[in-house]
Amino acid sequence: MPLTEAARMVGAGGWFQWVPSGASYNTDTGQRRSYDLVSDAYGPGYNGPLLIAVDSTTDGQPLTPATLAAVTSDLRSAQGATSVSLAGMNQAGTTAILSLIPGSGPNDDATKDLVTAVRDKSAQIRATRDAAIGIAGFTALAIDVSDRLADVLPLYVATVLGLSLIVLLLVFRSLMVPVMATLGFLLSIAATFGITTAVFQWGWLQSLIGLDATAPVVSLLPIIITGVLYGLAMDYQMFLVTSIREAHVHGATAVNATVTGFARAGSVVLAAATIMVSVFAGFVFNAQPMIKQAGFALAAGILIDAFVIRMTFIPATMALAQEKAWWIPARLDRLLPDLDVEGDQLAQKIPLPHPTAAQQAARTAG
Template structure:
């Protein structure tokens, strides 16, 4: 890896970059009966309803209508007009009244879309009905709201997707700061965090390709592609970040210790890799084995989490930490441990290797036999 460091770096970055491409098409949602395996009761029930009534009957929407003119209330004429306008839309099959509250100022309707609960058309319908300037609301002076299991799933997916970049940003900032304190280097924290970003994007890409696009899906027991579980990216990112930084600290701390104790930069990379790589390999194999066991579950949500974690650890441990990191450390050489003097003065010295403690102990006068006995006891 050190001898062929430039081809290794280019190859790893290209490989993970290609693996990350499907992540741009990642669609988050709540898996439904449409994404379950064909031999399950959930999938068979879903298809029976779809064939008998239409896909939209698997995910009805509850639509509330509240008149903006409080004096008018919900009259039978307004209810009938709203039902007619709902059913005039091309993306709605059926609308039926559920009831009106005792005050008469709020009506609830059951609205059946033409599309299934996981389809993009249903998401567009929910957003359209919620817009305050949509035609139905304007024509009838009402304020429409949309709820129900399908709408809640759409809201949750959109919210989690919108906060994912912020979540990753916080992780990046904290990662750089913490590793800056631990390793007292500018290059090492940036390299470690960039490697994690490559790992997580490649993981999302591979998961999207298998569970959404259907690539190699038969190998993992997946019949039908569908959206990825909405909270899977945040969960997987947190777990993989913790494991990735464990592997990074195991590996690079050994390199830093060898360098501090006098070894030349590239030689310290070889020595540190030789000392810590076995630990990283053993830890990664254990975690991959554990999470791989969930891939062949009958529940597609468990499958997705198990696959993403197993593939993510495989990528980060073996491709990033054990391949890319040593090659980059060899390229930077002595510069990998560079820290500006002004920043060195500002940062607290955690003395991870304990060198200052050893130096302080060596400067103290030799203890008497009696002192040694007291210390041992």
């Protein structure tokens, strides 16, 4: 299955939502109490009515009462529609707004099916009723935004991974290191969204973060989380593997270079990751579902990427691969520019100053 189709199916299948409805808030919040009050009194569909724009197609002629009645009847016959009523009309009478109340909540699959059914009826209504219809509202917006994001997400991820491979290839002059770093990043992203979905949608261990309501993941979250985690993951990769490469370039064996480089840079990665996890974890207990999801996903993603991928998987794989970790075809090696990340060439070009006789005497006397 193409990646674009898979992403679109995920968005349409209820894993992602554009913004959380009142049902996503905890039961002790005003948003949730208002949502439940409306649902109990009028039905869940009143929390997210669909707005239907009806426009005349007869050269600026106003909509007739018969046309409006026919369109209303067609919409009311759609499966999942509870009621359809006139919400307003412009002064010329050429455009009317109908309010369609679903029988289900804004984020329910039944409401999404209703939006699809209404859009499917648009061609038939245009042909038989001399009127064109368009649909808006919370659920329609969520579907459209999720579909747009699902369309661009594969290209976005492919661009990020492609740039990652190129930059790491130039910096480390190795085939295995960029591939390991990229695969590790994919594992981090997959694990992050798997854990986030399990907690917020499936309800696993929700009591630990003060949550008592389930909701799909916000559809904008994959774009944000992927970008932030990519930047941090590559930072940790550069800190750690640059130190390992420096030891290897200076003559250490592959295994000793891994041990030496990890000992030098591991504490930096540990401190940086701990700070970032602590910062983002502070947002987990926010009452807003969007902020709570973003904080949890970022904290979990950094925890997984820094401690499992960068500080465990990468060094262990490099130690097992030994010299193969630094292999690169000779022809490709000649084509790549030498970035001199460690600064060895610069140190050779700038001679160190030699101490004078007086300075040497002062040191000896000291």
